[in-house]
Amino acid sequence: MDYKRYISEHIQIEGVTKEELEGLIAVPPDTSMGDYALPCFKLAKVLRKSPALIAEDIAANYPADGVVSEAKALNGYVNFRIARAGLAKDVLSRILEEGENYGSSDLGAGKTICIDYSSVNIAKPFHIGHLSTTVIGGALYRIFQFLGYHTVGINHLGDYGTQFGKLISAYKRWGSREEAEKGGIHAINDLYVRFNEEADEAMEAEAREYFRLIESGDKEANELFDWFKSLTLSYVKGIYEKLHITFDSYAGERFYTDKMAPVVEELKEKGLLKESNGAQIVDLEPYGMPPCLILRSDGASLYATRDLAAAIYRKKTYDFDKCLYVVAYQQNLHFKQVFKVLELMGKEWAKDLVHVAYGMVSLEDGAMSTRKGKVVWLEDVLNRCVEKAYSVIDEKNPSLENKQEIAEKVGVGAVIFSALYNNKIKDIVFSYDKALNFDGETSVYVQYTCARASSVLAKAAEGGFEAALPENYTPCDQEFELIRALSDFPDTVKAAAERYEPSFVARWCVDTAQKFNKFYFDCKILQEEETRAFRLALTKATLSALTAGLTLLGIGVPEKM
């Protein structure tokens, strides 16, 4: 039941459409005021009457019924109270029917959305700074899928540039197959770090030469590069499995090597290309931006050139309705420039490109620096959180089976959640103290709540009690608050998609878990016979909805912990 629509359809105001009324209806800050509210201030202009009078007028004429039980004017608002029994039945029957699909829809049916996220660099281990793009992108991927969109997850591999010449040079100088196979990607990264520390002009020149060899198809250079690439991919695969991340394409920068020349040609044809200091640029001065560099003075392509080619390729290949780039805000200007250039090229779909920018991660003593060894590796964080989870479980629930498996869900979930709980634009200062603290607003709290609900349901099954929705059951305050939270979930998921904010879903999970815990303490679920069936239904519905929420975020839900 869409209550906003229902209410708006029962109000008659001359000169104001039902749709306008529906758009005005909001939720009061405090449920003691009511369940929905119509602010009358904007109507005051149209009707040339004071908001208070309009509110009183609407309230007096509103036909209360079994759906909306009350309309009351207060301070220029009309507050509506929904008949609790009806709302409860509506929401809970829907959740019990749909289970973990509650909140899903076909809103995006027939639409395609490309999401570029994670985008790892070859031969670089994952550090904590890569977490946001990976889990935000992964969550958006699932959220859009949940809403019926066809989603294309793209890992735009960083596999192009002189850095790979450096890597080969470093490997040939100091590396060996055995060490690399034993030490994996970290061993290779160490070589790269050493190269940067020791490189002189001659070594830099050598690196450039190796990169040229990769480009020109030299067999040895390419074999090495492909080997580094396969080591990297098998390494990241392990991490993606833990984080529940998937991709449909691994087309990285190198993939666009042969797709850039036509773009440059097109820019030239359209008269957008200009020479400046020996380089080829698109002048963006009229738009208040620095020029977009297309070709270096030595003729080589640049980052922007590849992103132009990639965008055009994606449009051609996937015919997307939207293409998201989940990339840190450092690249704000870059994407603004690239999008503008595409627009100038006459690509009317340039408006469908969205830079989903998020904040950066630093450490307590400043920015991360691979060269100075000031790095926090993601796998270390994951391992330590899983260990911590294990020790807590071992302490509180020593007899539990498959403790390791549950510790994985809890520990990894905590890491994912920490990157998804706040607005994505916020910077994050990483500390192990915070990462290992599972109290309060964390995934662990939500998981614990789920385990508690599961436990009640298991006890009910033992006792032969069944969940049911009796006719005309009027929920008490605690029950009703929880039901209201549950009813918000579908809109929350939609808002998360519209604003590219997985944090909305994360916040909803915590909020709903809080309401469940209040309900749990104030209302005995199994004890009292008259309320038992309904409360079991409420418990079951809560578990389904919370599971749906956590699953969208990529977080597992243990039955026991």
Place this chain on the structure above:
RNA sequence: GCACUCGUGGCGCAAUUGGAUAGCGUGUCAGCCUCCGACGCUGAAGGUUGUGGGUUCGAUCCCCGCCGGGUGCACCA
């Protein structure tokens, strides 16, 4: 210097894009396990939303100035 961005109790963050008495967690203090899982619940203390103007019936939110933090600004990605 210019552009973008952030600034909310000690600390970390919300506030349904302009609505009612600004919420939550953490930390501090005080309570609650003979009662469905205490990784939990209840209560107390803690705020001039950086600052000064403006717009508005109404501003944490929009506009302008200032202060402070972050990021970016031509051949790296």
